[in-house]
Amino acid sequence: LDHFDAVLLYANHATIEPAHWENLKAFIEHGGGFVPVHCASWCFSNIPEFDQVVGGRFAHHKTAIFRPKTIAPDHAAIKNVPEFEAWDETYVHKNHNPNGRTVLQVREVAEADDNITEPEPWTWVREQGKGRVFYTASGHDERVWSLPEFSELLKRGILWSIGDERRTHYETFLKERTPLTYEKRDNIPNYENRPEPLPWQFPLSAEDSMKYTQAPAEFRLELFAAEPDIVNPITLAWDERGRLWVAETVDYPNDVRDGSGNDTIKILEDTDGDGRCD
Template sequence: LLYANHGRITPGQWKNLKGYVEGGGGFVPVHCASWCFGNEPGFDQLVGGRFASHKTGTFTAKVIDPKHPAMAGVKEFEAWDETYKHRNHNKKDRQVLMVREVAEKGDNITELEPWTWVRTQGKGRVFYTASGHDERVWGQSAFHQLLKAGILWSVGDARKQSYEKFIAARAPLKYEKRGDIANYERRPEPLPYQFPLSARDSMDYTQAPVGFRLELFASEPDVINPIGLAWDERGRLWVAETVDYPNEMTPNRVGNDKIKILEDTDGDGKCDKVTVFAEGLNIPTSLTFSRGGVIVAHVPDFLFLKDTDGDDKADVREVLTTGWGTSDTHAGPSNLRYGFDNWIWGTVGYSGFRGEVGGIALAFKPYSL
């Protein structure tokens, strides 16, 4: 899918794109993509036309071929958008699916303008729509369906069937309206509560980057509500587990949370040993290794925990620094990393920091000294 304003394409890039499509790939240029790569005339022919000019207005593009597979489930919708007019039309192997009608006097067209179309080139398929300038289009479910139908058509019948089989086999999501769901976005009504899935079923709803795959290493009851992860030199996974997050912050900072060590002892890629390294914590938000132990973000402190007798249980507990803000557990310190420069790096949100480091008073916003 291409949704961008790139003026040029190198010969090598064009060769790759053209070869990808003609070899059976799907290509979905959207809206301004028809302006791209003006230095390569073949790109216009691949897309099926090139952007020429536009005004703006509120209009409804008309579906003229509702039976085409790329129009499956698509309904006409009204939206403010740029009123694209195209040139360099390539009618070979092109089927127009939607058109924009002449709106009123002063429009930049005098006849029906092809608006959404499909093409085939070699073994590949191209789907293009001129819709999509901003959120007034992208925010509409009807536009989402247009893109979905176009993508599923462009990838080819075999891939589409594989996708539909995968979707049908997933555990269905179940929802329930509840009165205690926050509505920070001020929607007309709050989102419904989604019932949880098993870890295995959740994997079918998680998209991994190309070339990666998901494997289940550990799940409940071995680990619950992980908030921070770190792998040690022995291939063991250290987990900051917090059942208290985000609302159960205790005044004495003692709670129900733990640091666990999850280990695969037989090499099958699955956790089969769990050791509680430290417990009685309350909303730890990150951890990283240092000096044979672990540094744990545990507001208002950073703790140093270490095992000195080899039983994988912390028997040393030191406060390294204090002053991390406790105003909002969502905005405290997190993402601790041991850097190549031997510094500990991390992030902190608007809960901020105000304290002393090495005897020097320091503060991060929103605090001031």
């Protein structure tokens, strides 16, 4: 976990190994972010302390179309996030831990047969040791996850949970990247039937493109080959000598003439040990 700034939990895991819980708890209390979402507040029933770290535990629910009400609009974890209405499960929580907790949103009583009689805490934040916890009960399925407002809520919550220094580092990194530029064109395929077809994106240099690529934890991204050494690669494979085999498609999706073609297989090798193919 030391390779990560935050852990997001969205799952139905009834139990957790005590050693795993101790690792997660230590991660949080030493400054890591923890973002349990929706059903995560039901997890790990064998660890009563988990409820206190989250700030509460799922108890029961019905379903409805409703709009959580924001009651702390100036908090950094929700500031400028629009309220949204969607079908979702109407969570009711138990084992609340108000210690260090700030409720950002509540679900209000809707009808006489509602499963609450007073506003139910819905989205909240709290501090645990040096770490921060962001929780929202929203998020049963795509009817919520597909909403841009919900995406923005999660983004704000995650960035708040990782702390001010890491958030500033992230925001500075984004500002320093070469911006993406687009142009509307009439010949862009729209297989998904989007209301607004995707625009044409102008290319970046390989070096600038790398800043838009996320490498797995414990890995770093290095540039080995780029145009004009390779063109339109569709398959890459490394061999035991550290050479990169590349299948290039020049003809597809253009017309292919009988008996001739321009597609190639190239073998790229770094012969002088500088990390770049030559």
